[in-house]
Amino acid sequence: MKKTKKPKLAVWKFSSCDGCQLSLLDCEDELLAVASAIDIANFPEASRAVSKGPYDISLVEGSITTPHDAERIHKIRRQSKTLITIGACANAGGIQALRNFKDVKEFTSIVYATPEYISTLSKSTPISDHVHVDFQLHGCPIDKYQLVEVLNAFLNGRKPNTPAYSVCIECKRRGIICRTVAFSQICLGPVTHAGCNALCPSYDRGCFGCFGPKETPNTTSFADYWSKLGMTDRDLVRKFRSINAYAKEFRLESEAHEG
Amino acid sequence: MKTKEPLPTPTVTIERKNLDVLFSALIKNGYNVIGPTVREGAIVYDLITASNNMPVGYTQEQNAGKYKLVKHGDQSVFGFNTAPLSWKKFLHPPTLELCHSHRDRNSVTITTPKIEPQKHAFVGVRPCDLAAISVLDKVFIASPYTDVGYQARRSDVFIVAVNCGQAAGTCFCVSMQTGPGATKGFDIALTEIIEKDRHYFVAEPGTDQGETILKSVPHKEANIYELKAAESQLENTAEQMGRKVDTTNIAELLTNNSDHARWQEVAKRCLTCGNCTMVCPTCFCSTIEDVTDLSGDNASRIRKWDSCFTLGFSYIHGGSIRSSVMSRYRQWLTHKFSSWHHQFGTSGCVGCGRCITWCPVAIDVTEELKAIRSNEQTNPSTKSTKEKQ
Ligand code: SF4
Ligand code: SF4
Numbered sequence: 129m130k131k132t133k134k135p136k137l138a139v140w141k142f143s144s145c146d147g148c149q150l151s152l153l154d155c156e157d158e159l160l161a162v163a164s165a166i167d168i169a170n171f172p173e174a175s176r177a178v179s180k181g182p183y184d185i186s187l188v189e190g191s192i193t194t195p196h197d198a199e200r201i202h203k204i205r206r207q208s209k210t211l212i213t214i215g216a217c218a219n220a221g222g223i224q225a226l227r228n229f230k231d232v233k234e235f236t237s238i239v240y241a242t243p244e245y246i247s248t249l250s251k252s253t254p255i256s257d258h259v260h261v262d263f264q265l266h267g268c269p270i271d272k273y274q275l276v277e278v279l280n281a282f283l284n285g286r287k288p289n290t291p292a293y294s295v296c297i298e299c300k301r302r303g304i305i306c307r308t309v310a311f312s313q314i315c316l317g318p319v320t321h322a323g324c325n326a327l328c329p330s331y332d333r334g335c336f337g338c339f340g341p342k343e344t345p346n347t348t349s350f351a352d353y354w355s356k357l358g359m360t361d362r363d364l365v366r367k368f369r370s371i372n373a374y375a376k377e378f379r380l381e382s383e384a385h386e387g
Numbered sequence: 388m389k390t391k392e393p394l395p396t397p398t399v400t401i402e403r404k405n406l407d408v409l410f411s412a413l414i415k416n417g418y419n420v421i422g423p424t425v426r427e428g429a430i431v432y433d434l435i436t437a438s439n440n441m442p443v444g445y446t447q448e449q450n451a452g453k454y455k456l457v458k459h460g461d462q463s464v465f466g467f468n469t470a471p472l473s474w475k476k477f478l479h480p481p482t483l484e485l486c487h488s489h490r491d492r493n494s495v496t497i498t499t500p501k502i503e504p505q506k507h508a509f510v511g512v513r514p515c516d517l518a519a520i521s522v523l524d525k526v527f528i529a530s531p532y533t534d535v536g537y538q539a540r541r542s543d544v545f546i547v548a549v550n551c552g553q554a555a556g557t558c559f560c561v562s563m564q565t566g567p568g569a570t571k572g573f574d575i576a577l578t579e580i581i582e583k584d585r586h587y588f589v590a591e592p593g594t595d596q597g598e599t600i601l602k603s604v605p606h607k608e609a610n611i612y613e614l615k616a617a618e619s620q621l622e623n624t625a626e627q628m629g630r631k632v633d634t635t636n637i638a639e640l641l642t643n644n645s646d647h648a649r650w651q652e653v654a655k656r657c658l659t660c661g662n663c664t665m666v667c668p669t670c671f672c673s674t675i676e677d678v679t680d681l682s683g684d685n686a687s688r689i690r691k692w693d694s695c696f697t698l699g700f701s702y703i704h705g706g707s708i709r710s711s712v713m714s715r716y717r718q719w720l721t722h723k724f725s726s727w728h729h730q731f732g733t734s735g736c737v738g739c740g741r742c743i744t745w746c747p748v749a750i751d752v753t754e755e756l757k758a759i760r761s762n763e764q765t766n767p768s769t770k771s772t773k774e775k776q
């Protein structure tokens with residue numbers, strides 16, 4: 129790595145809350161190391177200085193919700209050697225993808241005084257629906273250690289350690305007492321992608337599924353089990369239809385319980 | 388571990404009030420005492436220093452997919468069964484750095500963390516967990532490749548076993564012939580007896596060290612009445628077993644039924660979450676993660692508990708061998724109850740019941756085995772040799 133030209137990194141924002149990009153600023157101790165290893169060429173949250181593409185790595189946050197977004201993402205792809213999407217919005221459409229289950233015109237007519245001015249797509253979609261994505265980093269927001277790990281892996285030409293198994297595996301490695309078994313609390317951990325190190329269970333809460341579906345998620349069995357314990361279809365829909373509502377396996381499961 | 392055949396003669400009794408003398412004797416001998424304690428709504432194993440750290444008056448209810456900490460009527464200190472995570476976490480840590488490398492201009496230096504022997508006294512090891520520790524010893528020490536870290540962590544462990552005075556709803560040690568009484572692998576084995584006006588322990592030394600420690604605790608030689616009380620308690624517990632497994636030719640049963648329809652059925656329910664393997668006291672699999680710093684000059688190799696339920700576990704060039712849920716569940720159950728015998732000359736299951744309790748959709752190994760046995764669907768002979776796992 130030494131003495132060679134520093135790789136150029138750009139951060140892009142689409143429909144999102146900025147929380148994921150802020151994880152990069154949140155890296156505190158690691159940030160200086162990141163800044164010395166890479167050239168941050170475009171990162172509006174951190175600096176107004178912009179340098180031109182092409183970029184070695186583009187981090188893309190947010191989902192595609194407007195016709196303008198849909199064009200812009202292609203331009204970004206053309207300028208980026210590696211494109212990494214970060215967070216639930218970029219990977220699955222985000223919380224704003226709740227509109228995908230309804231008619232967006234209805235919302236705009238209620239929310240805006242002059243809905244004619246609103247130019248929006250009927251669906252909020254993940255970046256990968258529009259362009260080729262090299263790597264998806266999950267989370268809402270992403271975990272800063274995983275972000276450093278991914279940048280680190282790309283800089284060093286190795287595979288990032290971001291396993292797709294369940295949150296339960298991280299939960300048990302930490303020795304946390306299972307929310308489901310010991311407290312009858314619904315926890316999406318068994319169907320959710322690891323990465324947060326079982327943050328919610330460590331604070332006595334069931335997993336909310338921020339990291340999206342794990343590898344081979346058996347949402348059907350999970351939902352069956354909870355309905356047998358008395359959970360209503362309405363509550364099951366709400367469980368699966370949150371931050372990762374439009375991620376395929378969660379979407380199909382919520383649809384299966386809809387009236 | 389020098390284990391000698393326990394003799395009936397040196398068995399003694401220790402009054403409840405002197406249990407703390409046992410703790411101080413262990414501490415005086417340089418041991419960190421690890422034992423049961425209440426934490427976060429469960430009884431777990433952690434560092435303790437005296438008997439008032441223990442779950443006095445607590446027990447737990449366990450059933451498939453259910454665990455509940457409850458108050459007991461009496462003042463027992465061992466009135467419960469197994470903790471969610473077994474002693475495995477101390478002997479085979481969930482996360483461990485194996486080595487570190489540093490690169491400079493012309494060389495690479497590799498350092499391995501110093502393996503510190505740990506002087507731990509495990510207090511309250513159940514007979515099933517004793518059997519599990521002896522399985523881990525076979526896997527990590529007595530196999531062609533010794534895990535030196537495990538060996539170091541294990542070599543100075545002092546074990547105070549405790550016989551079970553009750554069984555949990557998920558226990559089946561009787562079927563697996565590991566309990567409810569400890570027969571070997573301990574330094575001291577206790578049986579807790581609570582009578583109307585007396586609370587005491589029948590204590591049996593299993594090793595010379597055990598005998599020495601016992602000598603420093605006020606005791607009396609156990610009389611026939613006390614020995615009988617301990618014995619009848621064990622008989623009671625054996626009758627309370629929450630679960631049962633017919634182990635007749637179990638290794639063959641599973642290899643011969645690798646195409647049984649039940650595998651597809653359980654695959655519909657299994658979440659491949661890996662909880663069963665994490666809590667199992669004998670599951671030893673791990674994965675390796677290599678991490679670097681941003682410059683690439685420093686790298687670490689980290690070992691973490693893994694599970695045969697992950698896709699990465701069976702990943703080789705081109706993809707994962709066990710991509711279906713069916714193949715992953717079958718691997719787990721078949722390894723535990725069948726191929727483990729060929730590999731290590733013992734069952735991989737000790738009947739502790741943890742995998743049943745901690746499965747978030749209440750899958751029960753004893754039920755799965757029963758379903759296969761009750762309706763055998765033996766493979767055509769060609770298949771049975773080809774498809775062992
Ligand atoms: S608390 Fe949730 S994540 Fe942790 S083991 Fe239980 S189900 Fe899995
Ligand atoms: S397979 Fe289940 S019952 Fe058997 S030792 Fe493992 S966790 Fe305990």
Ligand code: SF4
Nearest residue numbers: 657658660661663746
């Ligand atoms: S058997 Fe239960 S605990 Fe084990 S992987 Fe399947 S769902 Fe998880």
